[in-house]
Amino acid sequence: MEFIVISALNGLVYGLLLFMVSAGLTLIFGMMGIVNFAHASFYMLGAYLSFTIARISNFWLALLIAPLIVMAAGMFIERFMLRRVHGFGHSQQLLLTFGIAFVFEELVKLFWGNFPVAYRPPPLLSGPAFSLFGTNFPSYRVFVAAVAIVLLGLLYLLLQKTRIGIIVRASVQRPGMVSALGHNVPLVFLGVFGVGAWMAGLAGAVGGALLTTSPTMSGEMSVIAFVVVVVGGLGSLLGAFIASLLIGLLTSFSVGFQVSLADVAQLFGYGEQARQIGGLLTLEISSMSASLPALLMLVVLLTRPAGLMGDRN
Amino acid sequence: MTKDIIQLTDLRKRFGESEIIRGVDLGVKRGERHALIGPNGAGKSTLFHLISGLYKPSSGDIRLNGDSIAGLAPHLITRRGLSRSFQITTIFPRLSVYENLRIAAMARHGRRYALFSLASKATVINRDTDELLELVRLTQARDKFAGDLTYSEQRALEIGMAIGPGADVILLDEPMAGMSREETHYMLNLIRDITQGKTLLVVEHDMEVVFSLCDRISVLVYGEVIASGTPEEIRSNGRVQEAYLGEVPA
Amino acid sequence: EPLKIAVIEAFSGPNAQTAIPFVEGVRYAIGKLNKEGGFNGEPIVVTEYDSLNQTAGAAEKLKAAIADGARIIIQSTNSAITAQISEDVRKYNLRNKGKEILFMMEGSEAAEFTAEKCQFWAFKTASNPFIRIKALVSAMKDTGKLGSKVYSINQNYSYGVDHEKAQALYAKEAGAQIVGSTLHDTAKIQDFSPYVAQIKASGADTILSGNWGNDIILFMRALGDAGLKVNVGNTSLDTTGALSAMGPSALGAVLVKLYNLEAGGKAGETFAEDFKAVIGHYPYNEEPTTAFGTLLLGEALKKVSQPGGKVDIKAVALALENVSYDSPAGRWSFRKEDHQLLLPVAVSEVSKEARYKVDGTDMGFKLLKIVSPEDSAVPVDPKCKMDRPS
Amino acid sequence: MMRIGLLASIVALLLGAPLVLSGHVVGVLTTALIAVLFAMAFNLLSGRAGMLSFGHAAYFAIGGFAVIHAMQAVEKGLLWLPTPLLPLVGGVAGLIGGLCAGYFATLRSGVYFSMVTLALAELLHAIAPNLGSIFGGEVGLTTMRMPWTSFDYGNEVHVYYTVVAWVVLCIGLLYAYNQTLFGRLTVGVREAERRVSFLGYNLHHTKIIVFGVSAMFSGIAGGLLAFTTESINYSILGMGMSASVVLHTFVGGSGVFFGPAVGAFVFALFGSLVSDMTKNWLLYQGILFVGIMMFMGDGLAMLWLRIVNEFKERNWSALKLRALLLPPGLLVAAGVVTLLELTSRILDQQYAAIVSRTKAWPPVSLYGFNWNPTALATWLVPILAIGAGAGLVFLAISRAGREAAPRAALAGEHAR
Amino acid sequence: MTLLSVTNLHSHYGKSHILHGMSFSLAAGEMIALLGRNGSGRSTAMKAIMGLVAPTRGSIKLDTKELAGLPSYKINRAGIAYVPEERLAFSNLTVEENLHIGVAAPRPNAKAWSLEEMYGFFPRLKERRNVKAGSISGGEQQMLTLCRSLLGQPSVILIDEPTEGLAPKIVDHLADVMRDINRQGVASILVEQKMTIALKLCSRCLIMGHGAIVFEGTPEELIATPSVRREWLEVA
């Protein structure tokens, strides 16, 4: 019981953080059609910047400024880099962001060093929020969850109450035609990309203090954010939300399942033989928990390619 | 035996809530040129998609030469001798016109996994390709990228691709769309030539073309065939006039 | 003929930060050896090569090094690369009799190198999970930091699995009970709180872990966040940046290491200050490992050095089997049977009272105990079958 | 004709290389050639068939592991196979692995395809450490090449010639593949999948075969690597390898047959040479890649072809523009490198230690000069160089731009 | 009163020179037909006016405002709408979303078009409004794109081959709709293959040949000059 409640809470918080990272990715992916490999780099940049700003001023100011700087960086990349290669198609953009992610990682190593930095929650949020079964639940985790939920609300308003969403999706397909209908397509793209980067920056500013802030954080986050986006369905925010929580809970609970194929075989009376064969058969689910998302993605892709909430197929 | 080469029985297709094809019964005789006309959104293209295997029917049967092909994958249907063109041109834009047609001609000879035969040595296929080129009058544009052709040339190529696999039954979806009068004229002759001895099912809005090309016409309105007959019968059919033709052109 | 030594290390890529302290230790030691006269009357020449952190890259750089005339190779980080170089050296020596080269593995902890992969031409100046955990558990027991219920959490690959085995073995020897054990993906877990919940549920009062890198940092933070009060024993709490990233949640955790700056009293202080004067900072990370390892090599070199002589690697290797070096904490020497280093092991605690503060924090590693070479040694692995040159 | 001459001279150069080059450089060449083959194999899938795989390291690695196991078997006498034929085992394993994985991956297309390949590779990477008997655990698997006739294979050069032979043979086969009927069909798959199936081809089977062939040649490349290093380790399954083949292929240009080879060769040499000069080489490699993607998106090989074409057409104005762009481009590059190198030296831990000890900022040395980090000029010089270079580039382009014809905005936007 | 005037317009696709100094004008509320053979450059002329193909030389004036060289969205906001021959519906959006994208604020002293009116013109669109535009029929797409452009409240609308692919009955209906739109004060340029429709709807006919205007006159004049028809419209 205790394990279930605590794991559920942890899973939810982790899931919400994943949502913050992947929301921007799915927005850019779904609306602009750009597979943005640099998205997790924005996340990393947000963490490092807010770490630095928090050090010279305070955490709250960092939370405000760092995502804005990341947004500016994102807009620069869109305006002067991605747009240049727009004519060559999406794969060119994908490759470019791939390279940019690479450069970001190296730059972070250059400026901040190739090791984790001490980015930790501010004193105000350092204590426990409440205590369950004798385990503390940190207030910073509650804060992370709250930020993610506010962000979800804002995004929902932006997309439901404005035409931005449909304009961008139309522009991806036929920018010329949308322009001929009176919309400044480049500006819209710039804005959407900026917002996506801002969200990743915010996620980094918040998440960097929850997890670690290190040069490897982008690589680690990158794959998992793609999993969220694919599982949720390309471009579906709701899908990304559900998938994030799903993956959060999945990784959280799988830790408790020290079950292997051999144990399954045991049920049929073949446990010993299976254990003798070893290898995959004795591999416990709990020790694969970080790979479960990839497995989930594979299963979803092969059975329900449009994802949970996607609208294709 | 003059049994119908294509036989649709109580064919239905629904997308979510709406049923687009509502119980179509239609027979196309071997060797005839058959037109399918009807208002926009009547389901003509959908019917083509069903016959050619792009969509699976919700219910009902489709028979080609007496065998059911309902729900078969497109390539299997093509191999059984039915091929089609698309309303929206579907060619290989960054390949030359010649390469485009050669891929189509390869299919005719069943060279589907020809991993060990050099393209330049495939004389029969190359000859067929040249013939196809001539047939669709693209010999001049042989080495141009297909994507660089003019619209009407692309349409001609599209038709070339449809006849390339050498099927007996050809489905053409609005082959004349976007053509000028003289091109239409040319295209008309072209279609006549290439469907010599074959069966043609064509969707077309240009009534002049339909009336001069086809032996029989079926009229599809909101997913149902309301009439089927010779051009004269259709022209004078009151329901068809009301639903589709409007006042008969002078 | 001057002796050429090649340092092949991951100067770029994700392991670069881990590699730097090792390299600094080598630089320091070679500087010292050269001040004491070098080899054969000439200074020892050291060239550094970037392994690109890939086995293939390392193999290529090894060839470059050999082409440049290197006779001794030193390498520390990344066991996969160590394995690559070790094998390459073995094959090279087989194919080039008389021009042998010597390989100093000065940091790779994997036990295989003195077991199935052991060979005459490679010497390992590092411990292994068994040595470390043996020392750790005994020191924790002696200082009252070993509870009765132990949870073991490790990374799911050969190194982590060895740790798990060692933890089970020595915890049992010390009379504690293993109440749970987990192997998890390496360097992929973002949030360790589920594991902490699992540990809490098991009722453990002590955690033993061989995790390194982010895996230990994140784990310690999750532990601190949950407010779980347990003893922790680990091998990598001192990675650059780790203490500052973990913050106060690291306090009280126990580290087992090849050396601690507080060891050895006066001699230890001299070493620390000397190192700082040469390299620029105190050697609180892995620097001592390579410094002492290389100085141990230096002892062997001194044995065979004769001004104007040729470089005879076989003689160096044979000498290495018999020499020893006295570090401030105790004697370092090789065991002939498997070329495993026998060394004193330092067990310390993360504390604000530590003499040397780390990472700009107010914390450091306070020495708890030095476990003597005799007590830390583990038996020779029967899988080690060493072909000795006749 | 000129092309054949060029190819012949390249092959001749490759054959002659060991006569003049040191053993180490021969080793570098060997790895570069393997990267070349891998990139070419990858491009069969990504460039020709339009299926961008993000997990191609898997097939490369499968080939490698298979060859190591085969070599071990040969060493133990369980298998008889002449040493130079060993990489073939990698091809077979790659083919089998590729057909199996391809069956699933090619069920999807576009980004979804990429994601399936990514997921498959990630899973294999995650599982590999647990299968010690197959993948050898952390320290990997090792073996030794057995002598064959007069080749004792202890010598770098013997290995090199074997690799050259395999690479040349495989590239020849890849070229031949493109000339076959099936090779032509492959391109059709990239251009319009739907049409392919409506022509009567089984799209899924076609794609599986392409995937398999690509994986087979990747497997040979992996096998060659295992053959050269006589060892293999599961880290080769990681994202890094999959990523680098993507970089290589697109730097070189996926639209030209030899493009990937150019990219792989250039980057492999870049890695070997620059890594010895600066620890920031990965950063420069990244910047180089980004630059190429931005300014010559279809790759180095295409750029080369274009220049050749301009020469043939005597298009002096275009050539003049390129020549005009070169010096300012180099100026910018020099400025950027200087700036980054200076920054990296100053942010280095050792330097920071010196600063905190001596409370002074000692000069750093770069290109044999001493740069004083507190002097304005130190920073101004590279910044000015970048500014001036960029300005000149901009000037040259806008000059030329006014003459060039504008692009159609709706081009390629036709109804899909 | 001249609303739109095009003078000496040149345009290229890459190296090929398509428009060779085209000039014409359009009066307020007028409807003209632009005729010519396939490939004579009529579509290109429309795209050039719309800024979708950059005019290399020449001027395009709406009232007094120079449009040449402006980006398309500014040209649209100035009051020109365009219905492309390729239709270019946004296939991944629903019919209604397609229409929403076109909506702009009404122009002062001009008729304001509303969504309801569009559905009134083409009830079929209303039925299909929640379907993805990619899956509606070709003819429906044609209706959709016309309405989408009209919702931008243009003062000039450029319509490229609107009857292509439409059922005869709808063609008649569409003709009525276009006439209706014109009567409400929207000046139109119509590119049309179906001569009957063009002649019926328009007050003036322009014929393009070799990228320039080669004939200009009323439908009656055109009918009366078979030589022009033969030379520029049909194959001899």
Ligand SMILES: Nc1ncnc2c1ncn2[C@@H]1O[C@H](COP(=O)(O)OP(=O)(O)OP(=O)(O)O)[C@@H](O)[C@H]1O
């Ligand atoms: N995938 C789909 N999902 C939902 N509705 C669809 C789908 N495909 C077609 N429809 C609907 O089915 C109807 C028939 O479409 P179809 O394309 O078959 O018409 P058509 O007869 O070819 O018309 P046209 O002559 O205009 O091309 C249309 O109203 C269209 O909206």
Ligand SMILES: Nc1ncnc2c1ncn2[C@@H]1O[C@H](COP(=O)(O)OP(=O)(O)OP(=O)(O)O)[C@@H](O)[C@H]1O
């Ligand atoms: N994107 C393009 N790239 C290159 N040439 C083009 C392009 N689009 C059109 N052309 C060429 O420009 C010329 C004029 O084309 P345009 O589409 O304007 O003619 P049109 O009069 O509208 O004919 P159609 O009846 O085919 O619509 C044609 O020769 C065509 O081949």
Ligand SMILES: [Mg+2]
């Ligand atoms: Mg249709």
Ligand SMILES: [Mg+2]
């Ligand atoms: Mg046109």
